[in-house]
Amino acid sequence: MKPFPIRTPEGVILDFKLAGLELRLMAFMLDMMIIFGVSVLAGILVFIGVYASDSSGWLIAAYMAFLFLFRILYFVVLEMRGRGQTPGKKVMGIRVLDSHGSPLTGSATFLRNVSRDVELFLPLIVVLAPEALLPGAPWWFMVFPLVWVLLLGLFPLFSPLNLRPGDVIAGTVVVIQPKLELRDDLFNTTKKAKLALTSGQLDMYGIQELQLLEKILRDFPTAQTLHTLAEKVSAKMGIRESEWHDNPEAFLRMIYAQLRSHHEQRILFGDRQLEKREGHYDSISDS
């Protein structure tokens, strides 16, 4: 997931995450399934209509027009109505965004969706029937456009942000819809500490370790991991094993709470210690 920062008009930079190729492909396939389903349904109706009436030519012409319009308008209208989300994109949790953060315009939406037809179907034509691309041209003349069209089709695999040509033309990106979930403050679920650590001890670890500890406590709190971690931490900070042996988790939470309190106090004074210190805590040299 590549980050994609966008500056809001208020001057705050928001870190969006670009959606990967596979998510976008899945969303596209979902949308195509809906389009295909509706087209088949309409086709059955037309088929019945052709049998019922004798002026079938009109009906078929109207059906062809419907297929064309429906395929194009499905993406354009729904993407606009859904603020950058077609039903397929909604299911996959991704959305289209203007790459500068301005409102998504109609022509941008139209361009990125119409050009998908060209990107998908031109390379198909090239592979299946190369002579249809430039009718009547000598074969050597074809090499240049052939290479170009294939490049067009494979473009998303090689472009730096995995963008489609359509996204480049329209100036849009597809990002992951950020999840709205506020998890509990780990600090609040921690019992009162019985062990007061000195600032020398707390300085042994930096902000990176603090946030890694938060991640482990939230997402991977297995007994094995916590035990190993508590062992390392206590060794580095010079804490006796008896302090944590009964309950490594409670110990680590206590460490987390004190570390956070300590480092937040420090950054108030513009003092950000990102990384841990080398070696182990030594109480004699500290005092």
Add this chain to the structure above:
Amino acid sequence: MTQPRSTRFRKERQKVWFELEASILKAESEGLSALSADELARLPMLYRSTLSALNIAREITLDVALLRYLESLSSRAFIMIYGTRKTFLRLVWEFVSHEFPQSVRNTAPYLAISTLITGCGVALAFHLVIADPSHYFAFVPAEMAGGRTPSSTTESLRAALYDDGGGDADSLAMFSSFLATHNAKIGITCFSLGVAFAIPVIYLLFYNGLVFGAFVGLYASRGLTLEVLAWILPHGVTELLAVLLCGAAGLCLGTSAAFPGEISRWDNVKIQMRRVGPMVIGAVIMFFIAAVIEGFFRQLVQSTDLRWLVASSTAIFWLYYFGFVGRR
């Protein structure tokens, strides 16, 4: 142990965030109109205060969960507030009344060049076919000719232009629908191949002109010039214009790729693509209009005079539209 600032910060502010979250979720699922007037009025205030909370949190807090949440909430609110604000119909209207004609006027020199190239093709094929009708096959592929070849009698050629129960008009309808998809394909190919320094575009425009010229030439050699033009032009004006527009777009891209000036080649192409993009969209719509005129109108109108009337009115319409609509 003192309570960290971030914990207090979260407790003091979270009421605002939760209110914003509720509004966002509601607006996302049911539309902005689902919000009450009061909720709507509070939305910008909630958004700004959340955004400033994010700014502060980045400075003072080390609570990753809190940072993530504020980041997500601000992003979702940002999309809600600065996403598309206009309705689809409004955007369509803006496109039709401003964007499209303006984009065509911006590329007028390229349009002239693409017209010139096509015109050369038309003139060349026309004269060659008039001089010797067997040249027809050099320009029109057999599957496209649909039985209208130099060996057909003048009568059957004429019959094909009018649906007087002869039945030939059906095969002509087939041909014209082929021509429509063929033209649309050429148009879009023109645009997408344009980046290759416009060389394929020049070729395609010229080739398209050749086919058209040969077709008209065949009829002209039998003294049916006016009739065949009356048959082609009612939709042909729109369709050829659309091909020319795509060609102009392709030429514009080609030149921008060949002569990028002071910025990088790729950046220049991107800028030009955005410039000519509306033109290509408009051309796709024009292909569609042409197909509708062709499919429905031509079957109904058999009189040559009426066909000329329609052809000239579409020509006047496009001239007016591209010349005057949306001028500031």
